[in-house]
Amino acid sequence: MKQEDDIRKAIEVMRKGGIILYPTDTVWGIGCDATNAEAVAKVYALKRRDDSKALICLVDSDDRLQRYVRNVPDVAWQLIDAVERPTTLILDGAVNLAGNLIAEDGSIGIRITKEPFSHELCYRFQKAVVSTSANISGEPAAQNYCDISQEILDGVDYICESRRQEHKPHVPSSIVKLGIDGQVKIIRK
Template sequence: MPNIHLETKNAVEALKAGELILFPTDSYWSIGCDANNNAAVEKLFTLKKSNSQRNITCFVADDRMLYRYVKQIPYAAQSIIEVADTPTTIIYDAPQNIASNLIPKDKTIAIRIPDDEFCYQLLRRFNGAIATSIAHADGETIPKSFKEIVPAILKDVAYVVNLQKEKICTTSASIIQISNSSIVKVLRK
């Protein structure tokens, strides 16, 4: 039986080395890298066959970690985080302390606090944000399980987490944009 602590340790070592990992989340299997490492983020864009920051979500462990990466957290965001019962990504204004190539021209950042024990352990042990994207190249079908991930993705990541490989994913994360002036837009429900 896979050991969550060993899997966390191995994934963190790969992230700290500037490598890509493949890991299960509270929605789909994702490719991840150190969100503060421009070179690692470039590797993620290359594997995704896209340089669009819109396809990237940064994961953080909790509210305390969120404050490191966003200058201001609108009250509406706090309320949504507290009541969300499905994976919910929030797009914030004014990101900070993050790789420059993750920040689009409109100076926003998509961040999620995943509701998954492995993700939480990984983020706490890594002690930083992880830039993530669903494990597929742009334009390809989204894999609903580990076995649907194409070989090209598997061969180009440094570490594949050996947990939840039988999990079937059927739910995408909701995406909500909340400006610092508290304008709320639901982009995907």
């Protein structure tokens, strides 16, 4: 299947409130429309994850990031420009996202993806896409498609075909929390 067709099918599923399994700029992810609370609830249920532990989402561009965060601090732009590996930013003032995706303090974990498949998926979907590791909460993240448990495979509405054959090390993103006051806290290196 061509990547273009794979992305089209994934988008169709997300537009109907379904959840997908897809390759990202880090590990394989479970995704859905980040603005659809019912779809987000399905992801929490599949992962058996407490919904007080917020999920992250991916976007394709600076412009899209600004659609979901009220005031992006200057240090965020500096960090985005400086980092070489995928880095998720936790930013205050989340807006226009499903309420159950936003942390209790009003923040959101969000990352601009540059990896070709997930970038194109976000670009063509024209919205933020949930991106949480394809595993049951507490179990190791699936670095490659072959590492994904049957329970996760059976629990999604669509499994992307792109990059299924890969067998190489992938690691989760770095996570950095940025306060409006300029505070920087590294959550995961």
